[in-house]
Amino acid sequence: MALLEVRGLCAGYGAVPALDDVSFHVERGEIVALLGGNGAGKTTVARSVSGLHRASSGTVLFDGRDITRCGPQRIVQSGLSHVSDGRRVFPSLTVEENLDLGAYLDGRRKNVVAERREGVYRTFPRLAERRTQHAGSLSGGEQQMLVIGRGLMSEPSLLVLDEPSAGLAPTSIAALGESIAAIRAGGTAVVLIEQHLQVALQLADRLVVLQEGHVILGGRTAEVAADPRIGQMYFGDRNPLKT
Structure with a gap:
């Protein structure tokens, strides 16, 4: 049984459709990347899966349970973060205070929160060095580490990351990729929403490509990368990934 299974998902904003019959799945401990240009529907998929946007039809199953109509808090409790x-930190709070907000459902269990925080610091050692620093003074790469770390504080079995590499310098993107790989190695599955094809190719086990709210490609990373349609989308007529 897949950890996450999305079946025939349709969603929109008012009369404007955003997703049409989107289906894909994520196995336990797997990284699946959702690719596509601006307006392809990637963020709407993430918001619909996590309960932030109500799908008009379709089904979202998580760990065998139907969460299609569940609210965000219930979905976090079930193990999906x-x-x-946009790197939405609380700038006037410290790194440690930002992390602790991610464990709000377990906030009264101080020992649990402290253990999870130390786990985040092992994944992101730079955050440990900055633990008393205000989040607003961190670099862009450090802020991205912080929001991912905050997502890990609920101890999810699936982490949905929406455009984590956006706006980061190449060195920060490389460090972020290593951290995402470490998160997967620790047993947490990842849905990685990306515009940067190279990031997805390096990390993902499988790719799902969206265009105008439809899934146009899906499969193992090497297979999708070799498809001529991926080259046309990202590189024009020639696909350098095949050379």
């Missing part, structure tokens, strides 16, 4: 785009 969504890290939205």
